[in-house]
Amino acid sequence: MKQYFDIKRKHPDALLLFRVGDFYETFGEDAIKASHILGIILTKRNNGGSNIELAGFPYHSLDLYLPKLVKAGYRVAICEQLEKPSKEKKIVRRDVTEVVTPGVTTNESILDSSQNNFLASLFFEDNKIGIAFLDISTGEFIVHQGNRHSIEKLIQSFEPNEVLYSKKQKGQLEEILDSSVYKFGLDEWFFDADYNRDILLEHFKVVSLKGLGLEELGLAQVASGTILHYLSTIQQRNISHIHQVTRVQSDKYMWLDRFTIRNLELVRSNHESGISLLEVIDRTKTPMGARMLSKWMVLPLKSISEIEQRLDCVETLYEDESLRENLGEQLKKVGDLERMTSRIPMGKINPREFLGIRNTLRVVEKLKESVLVKQSNPIFTKLVQGLDECRKFTELIENSIDEDAPVLLKKGQVIKEGWNEELDEWRHVSNNAKDLLIKLQTKEIQNTGITGLKVGFNNVFGYYLEVTNKYKDQDLIPENWIRKQTLKGSERYITPELKELESKILQAQEKISELEEKLFIELVAKSAGYVSTLLNNANILAQLDCFYSFSELAEKGQYVRPKINDSLVLDIKAGRHPVIETQLEADKPYVPNDVYLDPERQQIIMITGPNMSGKSAVLRQTALITLLAHMGCYVPAESASIGIVDKIFTRVGASDNISSGESTFMVEMNETASILNNLSARSLIILDEIGRGTSTYDGISIAWAIAEYLHDDGHLRPKTLFATHYHELNQLAESFERIKNYNVATKEVEDKVIFLRKLVPGSCESSFGIHVAQMAGMPSSLVKNANALLRELESKSVHQKSEIQSAIQDHQTSSSFQLDIFDKGDSEWLEIKAELEKLDIQSMTPIECMLKLKELSEKIKGDQ
Secondary structure: OHHHHHHHHHOOOOEEEEEEOOEEEEEHHHHHHHHHHHOOOOEEEEEOOEEEEEEEEEHHHHHHHHHHHHHOOOOEEEEEEOOOOOOOOOOOOEEEEEEEEOOEOOOOOOOOOOOOOOEEEEEEEOOEEEEEEEEOOOOEEEEEEEOHHHHHHHHHHHOOOEEEEEHHHHHHHHHHOOOOOOEEEEOHHHHOHHHHHHHHHHHOOOOOOOOOOOOOOHHHHHHHHHHHHHHHHOOOOOOOOOOOOEEOOHHHEOEEOHHHHHHOOOOOOOOOOOOOHHHHHOOOOOHHHHHHHHHHHHOOEOOHHHHHHHHHHHHHHHHOHHHHHHHHHHHOOOOOHHHHHHOOOOOOOOHHHHHHHHHHHHHHHHHHHHHHHHOOOHHHHHHHHOOOOOHHHHHHHHHHEOOOOOOOOOOOOOEOOOOOHHHHHHHHHHHOHHHHHHHHHHHHHHHHOOOOOEEEEEOOOEEEEEEEHHHHOOOOOOOOOEEEEEOOOEEEEEOHHHHHHHHHHHHHHHHHHHHHHHHHHHHHHHHHHHHHHHHHHHHHHHHHHHHHHHHHHHHHHOOEOOEEEOOOOEEEEEEOOOOHHHHOOOOOOOOOEEEEEEOOOEOEEEEEOOOOOOHHHHHHHHHHHHHHHHHOOOEOOOEEEEEOOOEEEEEOOOOOEHHHOEOHHHHHHHHHHHHHOOOOOOEEEEEEOOOOOOOHHHHHHHHHHHHHHHHHOOOOOOEEEEEOOOHHHHHHHHHOOOEEEEEEEEEEEOOEEEEEEEEEEOOOOOOOHHHHHHHOOOOHHHHHHHHHHHHHHHHHOHHHHHHHHHHHHHHHHOOOOOOOOOOOOOHHHHHHHHHHHHOOHHHOOHHHHHHHHHHHHHHHHHHO
16 A cells, blocks of 8 residues: 555546556545446455555456546546566556546547547747647647637637646636636646757757747747657657647638637537538548548638649549549548557557558558559549558568457467467467377387376376386386376376476466567567658548548539639529538428629628528528638539638627626627627628627617628628628618628418528518417417517507617718617607706706706606
């Protein structure tokens, strides 16, 4: 227990799994936690007179229980026995061999093959933040330095499973990070700039960080160096597979803020039963491809040439069905080359994974043969030519690893016969022990003439030769035989040759295990030289897989190649929502719609229409089609001509942020403010029901002012789709030349509303809310009552509507930016206004002021 507590003190923040024989034990508070999370028995152990809680599980169940602890949000330190127990040693040497955390693991039971498992590190200084993301299971290392908005966007995009930060900067971190993300605070000295720079120089074996693109990014250096240092503190020192670092350059990718990624449900749905865009378009065959597609989704390209290169590769597969099918068949045979390779330098690769790497390299060889024969487009051909078959490495695995090798060493034959002569000899002894004993028995019978000679075994002195007294009396026993035991009717002997054979037989399994382990370690060491090449292969295979996914999606979903250009025009003909159309029944095809946005003629489209008519679908599909095009993917439309968009902003839906004390309206205004403060001339803005979180007057005022701001904000003129229930906003089109009114058409038949879901020019004056309530199954009496109330309210609201109309007209004709829709405009209010203007506040006493205020108050109440 002293040994346990010494080790526990080194890892106070981790739950310690302490190896004792065939069990991992937990003690004290760790035992209480483990018992609760794992559902194992909590007991107590008496150690020197004091009871301590105890809970444990068999060592071979680690892969079953470890994921549960990590997913529960715990850091787990695994303490192993570092030497074999013996009679001479009372306590074996133990130490922590690995610390597994939510962001640092290579355990397949914890990892999601289709998603990266990122560990992030942040460092703040003034208004800038440095951030680094590392997936130790794949070797991907991504860094960035920027403002708060760019960092929030990257966190939303990469969704790290663990975030490192300086304890001193905890407050700044909590301002930008969701409370659900696992965080781990480090002492301030971890973030020393010079120290972390040296760590990077040493790890990448360079004398300058210019080649890595980090020389001028001091905060990014701190964040990335901290991650590498942190890994060394949790026993993750063999990380040579982290051989390059990628800098996220903001000007290379389309801007998607965190609200847009959430609102468009790109990576995951906001609803438990919903489906994300990623789920719909992902037709990849490999884990590497799935992970790359996820990154492409949140980092769409802005370069026309790079987008066109991707589209060319997709077109190559789309046009050549046999090539596409062949690529798909080959990719199905590919394992997770990225993660298998990354386990080589860490010494965690298992025999079966070596076979997986060999099988993947065989696929690489076949791919190069089949694709290059086709002489497809040069970009695609160059990509495939970049694959390396690694024939020597394939031969090494082929010759050394048994075809039926188990996952774990010591669980079966790992090293192939013929690879090592000494191992083959020991295997021969182990597999043919009985035959070897019979052979020795036969030889001794021939030499001695004792035909009744038998070979036996007992636990006292091992193997022996047994001779009955009949042969003993004939004086046939050789002189070199050594008598070991006398029985009533026989005697037992041993010989030097028998003892030598016995030694071999009894040692065989142990020797086989030792040799297999030694030879396997040698193989892992030889493989280290191929890590960089294998990871490059993994990257190329992932790209090919993404192109296959896009081409398969295009063929099956009837997508078309978008035309990408440098204009500011967005022209989509018969566009469809990629997610919604997959969820419709076969007899209910999706109704496509055209959308045309042009900063010169039709910059802002105001869309009105009933609830459930499809306004939001039109908005979202426009954003998603634009996004897919910038990913290099075909799009669900008859045609699409898309001028490069640098930012997509969305303000969709409404929800409270109660934990932060923010109302629905506050959340709405925060998101809208983010849009208005960051837009550009190439932005695409999606606004759905702005101003619904407050009163009608406030809502109309805000929505109107936003539309006017977007229209008149100098030279920017961002393309905007604006869905609203405020029909008053249709008047905007009368005063602003680039604002156009559209509505989603409906048809009324016998008091029923049919949603045509077609976007047509003009405005709609009704929301048909009661019809929607009826469709939702509201009681008929309630619906009837609602209709009666609606008619009554509509008759009484003529005056209110005229006031709003008048205020809008006044605003349109005045230079004032503020809508004057709160002025009552009747004689009583004008009287009070006149009285207030006559008052000389400076000459009045406080009592006179209070009396005058009371007089005016009573007059107002009397008027009401």
